[in-house]
Amino acid sequence: MAESRKSKKAFETFINGVWKDHPVFSMLLGICSALALSNKVENAIAMGAGVTFVLLATAILISGLRKIIPNRIRMIVFMITIASFVIIVDRFLKAYFPDIAASIGAYVGLIITNCIIMGRAEAFYVQNNTGLSIIDALANGFAYTYTLVSIAAIREILGFGTLLGMNVIPPWWPFEKAPWVVMTMAPGAFFLLSLFIWISRSISKMESE
Amino acid sequence: MVLHLFTLFITAVLTQNIALTYLLGMCPFISLSRSLKTATGMGFAVIFVVTLTSAINWPIYNLLLVPNGAEIIYFIVFIIVIAATVQLVEMLMERFFPILQAAFGIFLPLITVNCTVLAVSLFMVIREYGFIETIVFAFGSAVGWMMAIVIVAGINEKLKLIGEIPKGMKGPGIIMTTAGIIALAFMGFAGMVRI
Numbered sequence: 001m002a003e004s005r006k007s008k009k010a011f012e013t014f015i016n017g018v019w020k021d022h023p024v025f026s027m028l029l030g031i032c033s034a035l036a037l038s039n040k041v042e043n044a045i046a047m048g049a050g051v052t053f054v055l056l057a058t059a060i061l062i063s064g065l066r067k068i069i070p071n072r073i074r075m076i077v078f079m080i081t082i083a084s085f086v087i088i089v090d091r092f093l094k095a096y097f098p099d100i101a102a103s104i105g106a107y108v109g110l111i112i113t114n115c116i117i118m119g120r121a122e123a124f125y126v127q128n129n130t131g132l133s134i135i136d137a138l139a140n141g142f143a144y145t146y147t148l149v150s151i152a153a154i155r156e157i158l159g160f161g162t163l164l165g166m167n168v169i170p171p172w173w174p175f176e177k178a179p180w181v182v183m184t185m186a187p188g189a190f191f192l193l194s195l196f197i198w199i200s201r202s203i204s205k206m207e208s209e
Numbered sequence: 210m211v212l213h214l215f216t217l218f219i220t221a222v223l224t225q226n227i228a229l230t231y232l233l234g235m236c237p238f239i240s241l242s243r244s245l246k247t248a249t250g251m252g253f254a255v256i257f258v259v260t261l262t263s264a265i266n267w268p269i270y271n272l273l274l275v276p277n278g279a280e281i282i283y284f285i286v287f288i289i290v291i292a293a294t295v296q297l298v299e300m301l302m303e304r305f306f307p308i309l310q311a312a313f314g315i316f317l318p319l320i321t322v323n324c325t326v327l328a329v330s331l332f333m334v335i336r337e338y339g340f341i342e343t344i345v346f347a348f349g350s351a352v353g354w355m356m357a358i359v360i361v362a363g364i365n366e367k368l369k370l371i372g373e374i375p376k377g378m379k380g381p382g383i384i385m386t387t388a389g390i391i392a393l394a395f396m397g398f399a400g401m402v403r404i
Contacts, residue, residue: 028381031235032324075321076292083285090284106331109284113324115236185396186230190389194382202377 010135017139023116024147024193025200030116033107034148035189041164044152045145046100050089050108052141055117057085059137062125069126078121079112086111116140151192159184214345221349224401227325228357229392234325238358238388239381247316248362252355254316256348258298259329262291263347266330267340287330292321325354357395361388 023029030051037047058081062069069077090108093101101108111117120140125133156162158180161169182188227233234255241247266287274280299317302310320326329350333343364387368374374383 028239029236031239032233035232035235076289079288079292080285083288087281087284091281106328106335109331110233110324110328112284112288113322113327115322118322182393182396185392186232187389187393187396189232190385190392194378194385194389197382197385198375198377200377201382202375205376 010132013132013135014139017136018143022143022200023140024144025197026204027119029119030114030144031193033110033114034144034151035186035193037104037107038148038151038155038189039159039184040156041149041152042100043104044148046093046097046104047107048141048145048148050093051111051114051116051144052138053089054082054085054111055120055137055141056134058082058117058121059125059133060130062121063128063130063133066126074126078118082117083112116144147196151196154192155183155188159188214341217342218345218349219401221346222353222356223395223398226353226357226395227328227350228354229388229395231328233328234323234354237319237323238361239384242358242362242365242384245359245362245366248358251316252358254320255323255325255354256351258295258317258320259326259351260344260348261298262294262326263329263333263343265294266290267333267343270334283334287327291326295321325351357388357391360391
C-alpha cells in the first residue's frame, strides 16, 4: 500500500516535470538558453546535457543538505552550489568538446542564472527527499532537453539544411540547399518558440476543459 | 580611442543588442513587458546594476584572479559579487534614497537572476575588454536591453486594442512573437558598424 503510493507520487513528479509544469512552456523558465542555443542540434544536446547534469547534482546536494541549510541564506547556498557544478560542465566541455564549447561560449556560464535550476531548488529540492528530487531533476532536465532539441532540429534543417552536421536536403530540391537565414538568427528562435508555446498551451487548455 | 568606444557603444545598443541578438535576459523580458511602466523601471534598474557590477568585476578578475592563477573560479566570484552588490545597493537605497527605492526597489532582488548582468561580465572576460571598454560595453548593453523591453512593452499595451488574441497565444506567446518581429527589425542595423 505504502509502496504503491510512493511509486504513484514518483510517477506524478515525473509527469509534472515532463509535461504539466513543463519548465519552458508553462513555467517560462530558462527561456534565454532555449532561444539562444537552439540554432544547432549539437549545441542543444550539449546544453541540455549540461543543464541536466547541474540539475541532478544540485538536486542531490540540496535535498541531502536541506535540513542543515539555514533558511535565510539558502539563495546564496543554491547559487554557489550551482556555480560550482557549472564550472565542472564548463571545464568538461572545454576539454573534450572544444568546438562546441567555442560556439556556445558564454552561455555555459549562464547556466548559473538559468532559472530552471534555481526555481526547482527553491520550489522542490528544499522540501523533498533525495529520491523524489532526483526524479524531478531528471524529468525537468529531460523536458528542457527535448524542447531544445526539437526546436533546434527545425531551425537547423531550415536554416543550414543540415541535421547534426549532416546534409539532409535531398539533391532534387529545386533551391540551392535552401538556407533560410532568419531561422539561424534570433527572430527565427522567437517565432518558433512562440509557436511551440502556442501549441502546448492550446493542448493543455483543451486537456483542462 | 573615442571613436572606438563610440563604435563599441553603438554595437552594444543596436547591432548586437543583448536581448534581441544574444537573446539574454529573457525571463524578466517575457514576464515584465506586459506594462510600459514596469518595463521602464526594470530597464533603469538593469542599466544601473549592470554598469556597476561589471565595473566591480573587471578589477576583481584582472587584478585579483588572473595574477593568482584562479581564473577557474570566476563564475562563483562573479555571481557572489552580483548578489552582494544588488543587496548592498538595495540597503543603501532604502536608507538614503527612499523615493528611488519606491520607484525601482521591487525590481532589484529580481536582477540577481537576470542573465544580462552575469552575461555582460562573462562577455567582458571572453572578449578581453579593458576597463573603460568594459564600462562602455556594459552601459551600452543595458541601454539596448532597456530599449528592447520598452519597445516590446509599448507594443503589447497597444495590442489589447486590436482584438481577440488566440487563447494559447495570450501572454508569453504573443510577447515572444512581438519580440521576434522587433528582432527582425533590429537585423536591419547589422551592416551599420563594423568591429
